[in-house]
Amino acid sequence: MSSLIETLIKKDRTYRRFDESVAIDRLQILRWLDVVRQTPSSRNVQPLKYIIITDEALCHEITELQHWAAMLPEWDGPAVGERPRAYLLQLIDTDIAPAARFDEGIQLQTLGLLATDAGYGVCIFAGHGKGEITRRLDLPTHLSINAIVAIGKPAEEVILEEARSPEDVRYWRDEEGRHHVPKRPLSEIIIEPNKPSIF
Numbered sequence: 001m002s003s004l005i006e007t008l009i010k011k012d013r014t015y016r017r018f019d020e021s022v023a024i025d026r027l028q029i030l031r032w033l034d035v036v037r038q039t040p041s042s043r044n045v046q047p048l049k050y051i052i053i054t055d056e057a058l059c060h061e062i063t064e065l066q067h068w069a070a071m072l073p074e075w076d077g078p079a080v081g082e083r084p085r086a087y088l089l090q091l092i093d094t095d096i097a098p099a100a101r102f103d104e105g106i107q108l109q110t111l112g113l114l115a116t117d118a119g120y121g122v123c124i125f126a127g128h129g130k131g132e133i134t135r136r137l138d139l140p141t142h143l144s145i146n147a148i149v150a151i152g153k154p155a156e157e158v159i160l161e162e163a164r165s166p167e168d169v170r171y172w173r174d175e176e177g178r179h180h181v182p183k184r185p186l187s188e189i190i191i192e193p194n195k196p197s198i199f
Contacts, residue, residue, distance in 0.1 A: 001149050008135060012112045013181065015121035016068050017082040018152025024086040024120065029151070032114040036107045039131075047097035048107055049143065051089040061136070062087050062148065065129030071170045084123070084150035089133070095142040104146055111149065121154035163188075 002010075029052050037046070055057060060083060068077035078084070091107065092100050112122050127133075127148040136143060156179055163169050163182035170182045 002018060008113055008116055008167050012116040012119065013158040014123050014174060015152070015154040015156060016123055016156065017078050018082045018084050018121070019155040020083050020085060020152070022085065022153035023061040023152055024054065026052055028118065029086060029088065032111055036110050039106045039110050042102045045097045047100050048103055049091045049093050051091065051137065053087040053089065054085070059084060060089055062129070063135065063150070065132060066125050066148065067128050072173065082155055084152040086151040088146040088149040088151065089145055090149065091143045092146045093142060094144055100146065108147060108149070119153065120151055123150040
């Protein structure tokens with residue numbers, strides 16, 4: 001029987017289509033960030049900061065800047081009615097540290113789990129249009145956009161499945177619009193180094 005955390009991890013997927021009619025309360029996002037800030041941090045430096053964006057027009061601008069699905073080149077991204085209702089900008093405060101090598105992943109995963117648990121979903125971008133967004137928000141030079149996180153109520157079904165071959169890991173959509181995500185089997189990700197010979 002799966003544990004609660006195992007179930008939550010498997011449910012925490014990348015979502016690219018949302019129910020745009022469902023708003024997200026800024027207070028809800030603040031609650032998530034209050035948990036996120038308590039995650040482990042390399043050397044406990046804590047250089048990551050966030051901007052919460054719920055303004056509808058600005059959200060639409062950011063949506064248009066993103067590249068939504070590299071493996072679905074024929075798809076232009078979420079249509080009207082499917083766009084995220086909020087964004088989080090994950091920033092590195094370079095006055096504190098030049099990078100956040102481990103912190104960024106830990107915090108983004110934590111955020112995804114919290115959003116999933118609350119019935120929302122996220123899509124994490126390396127961030128196209130960082131320069132434009134930086135200028136639009138007039139960010140100071142010491143705050144560098146590290147990741148852009150779309151947040152919304154998922155409006156698509158994501159199906160995890162075993163990859164049929166090492167080359168078969170491209171995500172795809174079936175005729176019903178369900179999003180399939182092949183994962184490499186456990187046997188493929190475990191390495192058993194050769195033990196040295198004993199003479």
